[in-house]
Amino acid sequence: MISIVLAEEGFSPPDTPRLFATTRHHRVFLAWDNVAEASIDSVTGYADFEGYRIYRSTDFGETWGGPNQRLYDYEGNFVGWKPYAQFDLTEEEDEDFCLYGSDCGNNDPKRGIEISGPDPVNPRFSLGENIGLEYTYIDSHVTDGVQYTYSVVSYDMGLRTFDVEFVWDAGDSTWIADTTWSPSNPDHFVGPDSLNGKPNPTLGYPSLECSMGSSQDDLNFVTVIPGYYASNVSFPSEEEIESFFIRQESTIGTGGISYIIVDRDSLSSSIFRFEIQADLGSTAGEGMACEDPVVYVYEITDSASQSPTDFDYSFGTDTLSDFQIDSLLDLPGATEVGSEIFIPKYRSITNVNRDSDILDGIRFRFDNIQDFIPEDQSALVDTVIWSADSSTIDAMKGVLTYFNSASFNRRLNFDYKIELFSAPTDSTSSQFCSSFFSRVPMRVSNITTGRQVVLKHLDQGYSFPPPLSAEGFGDCEWTRNEPLVFQGDTLVIDSVLTPVSTFTLKTDFDLEVLLPGLKDWSTSDNYIEGDMVQQRIMAWEAIEANSGVEPYSFIDNDGDGVNDSPWKPYYPWSDGEYLIVKMKKFFTDGDAWVVDMSEFGKSHEVTKDDLDLIRVVPNPYIVHSAYNEKVGSRLLRFSRLPNECRILIYTITGELVTSLEYSDPYEGNLWWNLRTGRNQDGPEVAPGLYIYIVEADDLQHVGKFAIVR
Template sequence: MKEKHLQTGYLHWLLLFALLIGVQILHAQEDIYIDPNRGAKEFRKELIMNSNKVESIVGNWGIFGKVNHPYSGVWPKGTGHGHVHEMTILVGAEVTGIDGQTYHIISDSYGDFPDRAPDGTEYFWNPKPGYANDHRIYINPNTGEIDSTSLIATSTDKTTWPETWPGKDATWNGRWNGYFGKDQFMADQECIYVMDDFTNSEFPYYPFIADSTRRGLGLQCETRMFQWVHPLAEDQIFIHFQVTNVSDYVYDRNIYFGAFADTHPGGLGASDDDSGFDKKMDMVFAWDHDNIGVWTKYRDILPGYLAWKYLESPGFGDDGIDNDDDGLIDERRDNDAGEWIFGPVGDYGEPKWHWSGDEDGDWDPQVDDVGSDGIGPKDPNYDAPDLDGTEGNGKPDQGEPNFGKTDNDESDQIGLTSFYSPHYGSVYISNDEAIWNYIQPGVFETPAQNSNNLWIFASGPFLLERNQTERFSVCWLFGEDEREIYRNAVTSQRIYDNDYRFTKPPLQPTVKVVPGDGKITLYWDNIAERSRDPVYGYDFEGYRIYRGTNPQMTESQKISDAFGNIVYRKPIAQFDLKDGIKGLHPIAMGEELGEEYSSGIHYYLGDDTGLKYYYEDTDVQNGVTYYYAVVSYDKGYYPGMDDRNLVPMSPSESPFKFTYEYGELKEKSVNAVIATPNAPATNYKPGYTDADEYGNISKVNNSSATGSIKVKIVDPDILPDQNQFQVSFSHILNELGEITTKTYTIKNLTTNEVIFDSVEIPIDPATNAPVSSWNTPIFSGMILSFENKFPDFDIIKAVSGWSGDYKTNLIPEIIKSSQGTIPMNVAIEITDTLASHPFKKDYQVYFKVYDFYTNDSIPFFFSYDKNGDYKIGEGDQISLIAPTGTGKLVKAYKITFNAPTDPNVEVIDPQPGDVFYLKSDSPFKEGDLYQFTTFQSGLLEVGKEVLDKVAVVPNPYVVAASWEQESVLSGRGERKIYFIHLPAECTIRIFTQNGVLVKTIQHSGVASDGSATWDLTTDEGLEVSFGIYIYHIEAPGIGEKVGTFGIIN
């Protein structure tokens, strides 16, 4: 549906975005595949959608939320605030049974008080086989455990995909079956399943003439869900249904598509639900009457609103009425290209030449003629043209962007036609006749307010021919208040109307964590910098680091919009490109929809700090567990970009997640880590390198480079032992003779592995030249920091001159002969014999000119020899010569040897042994080599006295110490104490005062962590009582220690 009261002002907005986007990101399925397989309960699978702030269990039999599940419509993610008991789609139709009677059949999957056959079979939708991996094996990177749970196929987990996809050829094998095309990942999370209603055998209706075992209404339904993490869409799950009539009968405008739900906006058990609807917005919504939830955790987070909004519904393409008020009559999404005509395109612009099947005229052959698989040469994972010849054929085909199935404007939609909200228990989904009555057009009643109520709503009736497919899309959305739920509804409609074209954040960096003593170090890779946004292209900008002491990182949720809604997090650190794009982003969040929807809050892009790949957090307390996320973010729209008339969008940042089930960590994203700082083992020796005390690594040849390279150890425990690394460079020599460092290469000489091969130096946008300082990504537990130096003529004049015990009093004057400043480090040494030839001369002079780093001769002109004696004297001039990138030579510097300024001072000419030095900073260049060696972590030999440092914290233990992690969902959290300053290997035994052994702990963790925890339970798993306890520590080869601690109430 379009919001008819908002549409007019934004049609131009949508048209520009759709026509001029420049990349193709859309693809619905090719011709609808009618799957001959039969759905069955044994193929049921679940999935938790949680790639933005909405977190919910969904089932591939048409349910959203699930009875008594901890993740049933949770918002915001991580709070445990479930808003839905359960919801199911429903399709209802009026049919004639074989007994001649009229029946109203409702196909649904509601799990509370379900409708069952006498043999217990549920009259449910059931999933068809083949759309997920039934033999999934997933190794949890957090725990190492093997997870064989079969899940709904989701774009974020390749282990959920089947080997082959039903209805797809072999080129799709091992590829993602995306709505947007083969292997196209344009949403942050997408899932897919296909189901049918063949087990609904309640009434004597047989939709298949030749098969009495397939019952229901004879429907097949493909379901897809999408989540985006962008702040504009972070409170929504988009759901797209494709319902196909595979039966032998026509449903002639006697069929409805809707849903049945038990919502609880204040939490399960609340009995003060309110519900409402907005026919113009095609939306139903609910809120808690007093806005106070029943949850025991995060009670400061109010229940807010939840809603379901029709974005697309079945349309009438033949009634002669403009049902969706878009200026087009009877547009369709299942037609062919038609004819090339000149004519109107409704509210989508002025009359124009277009294909008649492309009713809104937005198919653009320059960018949309990509073929029926929906991807073209500019799209990620493109491999070859379509086998059916549709790519580049000059006309729109089904599956291409902005046409037919993928163009959401090409359907004359009817929208929300009924909504009924009765008291819970007054209507049951198993009563087909009652449900039928409530989904009739024009039924809009909310009799049960401030009570435990239900939702029953639908769109219809519509026509569904044999083998015809109708689509409808809804958005499940949340918001803090009524204003935000409406704003989110407008956002979701805009995203849908634009064919789900939406910006996507950069890829998540993979983050590692190193806990230390009073510090935690994070480091990450640079994969995010290669991300390509479907709207703006390569638009990576920087990294932000968030920290908290709970998985929700509530401490970082500090930045609110003009209406008091928390929108952004406050980072503890931020690193961005040195590209001149900094400060507040010009577009306020929400302003994309129009100024009246502006939230008044702008994303902060950074300060042009330059990128870093590690962060050392010293504002931490030993023993406290911290949660971190390193997110990558993009530029969004910014002034001066090659915008191609794209709609301005605010930046987006990559998501992160910590998924807990019943208090146990089940999953975390690659950019999220958990760490507890503690002192290292008392006999721990961290890895190190042979760099100097400041971290500088050494040159291994007579390099003239004056910059520095420092090694920073980030993760000492993964440094390879006695491995030698070498750094080399390449450079460019320009037409002026100036040297510019182009690339660096790092090689492990011990293993012969090239770590970084010819990596280009980052460019400074202010100068369009390589930057002078940069860092490598992390490798082998360390990073290198480069500080490059370039010649400065003022510095050259200041530091050059006679050196050592010289005798002359002539004053050298240096003049730059070239337009460029050429790096040269030259010695002019006076000799008592003929020593060198000036450039292209056959005579010799009494001095030599050479590079004082390499001792290589430097070509020169003896430009002026006042006395003609081939010696340097008063007034004589020498010109130094340097090569250029064009192959020619240039005069770099002219040196004139002037007499003292005091005319009364006797002139003393240079004597043999006097040396004049011209010194300049020189950048890294080809031939410069640096090397260093790494040494692994190990253990020191220590005496018994190190056990004196062992301590128990907290001591005494009182109920809940400040560093204890709260339970993720409920309760007081873990109970634990720490033994700190332990040796790397030891045994801890805990006794009561009476000498009864309570617990034995074997400490043999990494040497960098000298702590062990005890959860206050015995070896038998029983909780210990309050009192005084004795501990005994035995460290092989070191000694023993005995101490006490207390546990008090």
């Protein structure tokens, strides 16, 4: 007999996340913590968290959307709102979610099922689409000067119970009910037999979300007004991130770094070192430890010495094995002094490709380059630097691909130099060539290792797979579009120099563009030195007079295996030209950046250019503008102000209307209620034209605005 636990009421929603919000021009940045993910239901004892919903309001939470965002049940009753955005656990995260709490081992019970789509007990609400959790959200669909209210709620998966399947028992000639319980409910809890006055046949319970809040006193409820920062205050944009996250000299990885300001009041003047800790893969070359990268952050005394300011632990080396000592010293910032190893106090430890916890008012994220080989195996090239004539650059079309998935998995954090020659120079092994080697007009070096790369020429002609009649097939000459395999890219693997195949290079060029009007080779023509012809896919130059000799012929007059043809292939480059191919690179153990937090929101001396940015919005001011007004509360906004200034407002005849003192460490927006008097508590001003003067330091900015009834 299966025992069940009846739980008709008392189910609890997850804990309420704490929401932070900051703004800038046409942006609202939201960030929240993850405390809800450790929530335990008060009835079942299950960890039933599932995701987060974001709601947005333009009337301080009286409504959370327009008519299309309202949700109604099947009888037409209003039951809630569609979220503005939603994030939930992925399928894998759902299945592996610890059933009785976040601190569990491999053998402890897991949820065992994925949760997505409509709530089976309350189908008007979606449980998500397995898109993964986020802890930040950037709302770019906002207007400066308009008030927005946001709530971020956590929600659970609800209670799943059982499915009943009727199976025919031929022996007893009857149907037998076969009950299968959800693996997410091993203790067999059931809910009430009715919900909202309607039968509840599965005895499940709907998903619950925490309260949306009703004021800014609530953890997950914020109201903000987007607008410009103060004109003399700077925060790094996406394009300027490298000027704040200062890349250290030995850093290899080229992945992305981003951040958002979560709490401007918590910004500090600390200096931090961000350092990657990663493992060495079994097939990685040159010690490129790129697996499972984690970002460690610790505070340092200065950007020169980069000594940690605080230490959490110390270990005496006398009692440690060599392996233990090496492991400790491998930790970021670890320092050995005498017979002790000191471990810094880590302010943040965050996996790459994940948002960090809040660090002194910011939340950062390191995103690695993609960790799977592209479908077409194209190499992840960052930049190509040419040292060649522009005509050469315009003519060439190159494609670099990974040799195979195994080469990609070696984490090839290398750059290459490809030298170009006007005639075939280096001999390489060759496939499809009868002499088994060819000469090619290129030489490749691995710049990172300092070693020349041995090439293999696939003499397959212009197209692949190569039919025997393909143009260029088996002619023992490199011709355009034939692959060159980086077959001998010699790397140190397990302390041994090992030649491995890493990339394949194809190079093509357009003869019609380079040599317009080029004539085909003819058996009946006589050619002199310097004549140019086309045969099949290549152009050829006569290096001596000849007649009737095919340019594609392989002629070995002296038996040395070298082509003695009176023709040489034409290449659209000159001796000495080259290109540098810089690859995108995985974050690697020891990569580091230094960040001076005092640079975030740093103010500079006000300049005339700063004051020229000031705007009055709306201008002209028309009663009942879009700026959150109510009768008796007119609002006009001075935007892009410096963070410390005074505003004097005059009538057109020079009478002082009011003066406004402004001081804010970061914001550049001041609201005026259109009232006179020192405290703006006098009568409203009359319609007309007004002059304003902004004074900051020893500078002034004069402007005007109009008020229209």
